[in-house]
Amino acid sequence: MVLRRKRVSEQNQPKLLMEVFVQLLRFCSLLPAIVAASGALAADADNGKRLAETRCVTCHIVAPSERRVVTDAPPFEAIARKFASNPDTLAFSIIDPHPRMNVTLTRREAQDLAAYINTLAK
Ligand code: HEC
Secondary structure: OHHHHHHHHHHHHHHHHHHHHHHHHHHHHHHHHHHHHHHHHHOOHHHHHHHHHHHHOOOOOOOOOOOOOOOOOOOHHHHHHHOOOOHHHHHHHHHOOOHHHOOOOOHHHHHHHHHHHHHOOO
């Protein structure tokens, strides 16, 4: 009787270890997603909106409700659609064409602006 009970608990031990191992694997597989999510949160879309309203609005339509056309600058809504499949590259495209227009941005400002513009794609 006693022997049998001991044998059962010994049989369960590898199973328990396996379960712990599976839980550990599951947590590890979530890690990249957790890191990615916190990276996305690091950019501040509200600050991007403020920056857009002060520094981009002279040329671009920066909010979907606006309906005026000032220059050949694409509306932010159109930019959001263009980059919808690849939002991570948007910050670079914000920095790229503008130095010749006297618009210079820090990396951080470009990231916040990209975060704002990406909210327009939804
Ligand atoms: C002086 C006018 C002007 C200002 C100010 C300006 N832009 Fe632009 N922007 C343009 C024009 C013109 C284009 C189109 C350039 C081209 O096609 O080469 C453009 C293109 C872009 C593009 C598209 C790049 C691409 O690869 O399609 C993005 C993104 C962008 N602007 C973001 C911004 C942001 C963010 C700001 C504010 C910090 C800003 N722009 C301020 C005139 C301006």
